[in-house]
Amino acid sequence: MSTSVVLGRLGVLSKTVLGRDSQPGSVDGYLALLAPAVEGDTNLLWLSHAAIAAVFPRHDEFERFRRDQALNGALPALAALVAAAKRPFAPNRGVGIRIATDTIVVDVHHTARTGLATGIQRVVRQTILQWQGRAEVELVGWDANFTGLRHLSAPERQNALHGSVPRITRPRDWVLTIPFGTTYILPELALERGRTDRISCLAEFSGNRTTVIGFDCVPLTSSETVGAGMSAAFANNLAGLAHFDRISTISGAAATEYRGWRQMLSGAGITGPEIEPLLLPSVAEDVSAADFELARTRLLTGDDPLVVCVGSHEPRKNHLAVLYAAERLWREGVRFQLVFIGGNGWNGDAFRRQLERLQGEGRPVKAISAVSDSLLWSAYRLSYVTVFPSLNEGFGLPVGESLSAGTPVVTSDFGSMKEIASGGGAIFVDPRDDDDVYRGMRAGLTDPELHARLSAEAAALPARGWSEYADALWQYFVPTSQPV
Structure with missing residues (x-):
């Protein structure tokens, strides 16, 4: 050098x-x-x-x-x-440096580079879209070897905000961005070992204010429902957060999980971060008449009521229970069509086999993986009822999204899902009891008075948008700031 x-x-x-x-x-x-x-x-x-x-x-x-x-x-x-x-x-022998003292550094490394649109990416993108008008916000990512932060390139920034430019070539020339005397915000899940090691050291020794959105502790509390290696990777994530100042969880249920982890830190002489829940918003997005008609053509076959189940096909989402309940209802003569919307998650082979068997028997069921926002929101509005009997969720976006669209939902009788739907519009079931999932779906499809009441309850729920959420989050993470 x-x-x-x-x-x-x-x-x-x-x-x-x-x-x-x-x-x-x-x-x-x-x-x-x-x-x-x-x-x-x-x-x-x-x-x-x-x-x-x-x-x-x-x-x-x-x-x-x-x-x-x-x-x-x-x-x-x-x-x-x-x-x-x-x-x-x-x-980094030839890399220059800059020390960021007058910006709020927001680490969106994974969101800036992925083509995925998971619940986490949706939260990150909606939040930073609200923050992009703040002059002090700087979106950053990491270099290829996770040695430090760098300012995002223009395509990376575009992808971080909109998810429209995935698989971006990393810039060859870059400058190390070092936050100092400022606030570091991590709104996404960091699992990479090199990244979490350095974040942990930054949080403990740099003097920066360090803050993070806490999504859930599912890889630990429900480790049997996640892929091999995920629990160990998530443990690295928690190790990186042990010296953070504040965690804003996306629900009260998630706060309970994170506070349990923080209590365990006392055995290592670590105080752990302050933890406060801030429930995610649920506001239905507008869909053009043309997009709505295209969605109708893609989603519906005939006039039977539509049931939609949103989420990746992994064990935690409990889609096998939905297929079991649907088959039982079809055999009883209940008429409806079922659409699953979501990507192929970990250990989804059993779901795919059952789906293919039912399709082979002529049952009106299908799965769609890649969907646009307009198709998703059209699906919520076209549905007679949605179903989301997950075994564990930090939030459960499909529950809030369905209710915000005015569509009743069948969902789990505990955790964040019950928290989201406590104001009305939901049929609660025990997701570990196949018969109860069947009961809930049957009630939603065959009891018109119940359906009308739940639809009215969903329509009456107060609206709370991403701007309100992002502003409240900013105030918690950067408490000396003023709202825009």
Whole structure:
């Protein structure tokens, strides 16, 4: 690495630490100025480590540096960092740095690069769309090796906001963005080990305010319903959050789970973050007349009532119970058509086999994976009733979305699903009892008075949009700010 790169990093670091431009002209001159200023200051030591190495440190790396500083003094410890950064195979040898002190750094790495539109991505995108008008917001992601944050490229930003430019080539030239004295917001789920290690160190030692949206603890509380390795990856995520300042969970049920985890942290002498629930909004989106008619053509066959089940085909979503109840109702002569909307999740082979068997027998059932927002919202409005008997959810977006569209829902009698639908419009069932799922679907399809009452209840529910949610979240994460 050239001396000019080192001098550039030291110049940026010196300006932040000393509050002025300093140009001593040599590495030794910069280190002589910086050493007394950072001596014994953990936050400034973290900043110095990240700035000189152009890599966010992991816990073990930072502890070695901090001990070196305590034992031998700041000057030799900083000099050792410079020497390590100059080694031929040091990471990010040619990468410059910038220190972000006047922006709120929002880490949307996965959302910016994925083509998925899961519940988490929908929450992230709707939230940052509301925040994009705030001048202080900076959307960031990580480099290819998860060594640090960087400003998003224009296509990545577009994908983060709208999901319209997936599979983006990473920019070759990038600058490490180091938050300092500001707020770091993580609105998505971070599972990558390198990423969570460095986030954990940032939260504990950098002095930044660290905040995150907590979706659920399903990989731990219902580990039998998730794919192999997910529970271990989620444990890494929780380890990364242990020193955060605040978690805003998407429901009271999710807050209960996260508070149980925080209580366990006391055994390791860790206080853990403040945890408060902020229920996600549920507002039906408008659909054009043309899109609605296209959806009708795609979703409906004949005039029988439509039942829609939204969610990926994984065990936790309980779609086999829905198929069982549907088959039983069809055999009894109850007329309706069933559409599943969602991608193929983990361990969905049994669902696909049952679906194909029923289709082979001529039953009116189908599954659609890739859908637009207009098709999804048309499906909610075209449905006579929706069904969502999940075994565990941090929120359960399809419940709130169905009710916001004025359509009754059959859903689980506990957790966030009952929390969302407590105001009316729902038939509650025990999702672990096939007969009860059958009972709920049968009532929704065959009792017109019940259906009319539930539809009226759903239509009367108060509307709360994403702008209200995003503003409340901002106030919780950045409490000194003012609403726009």
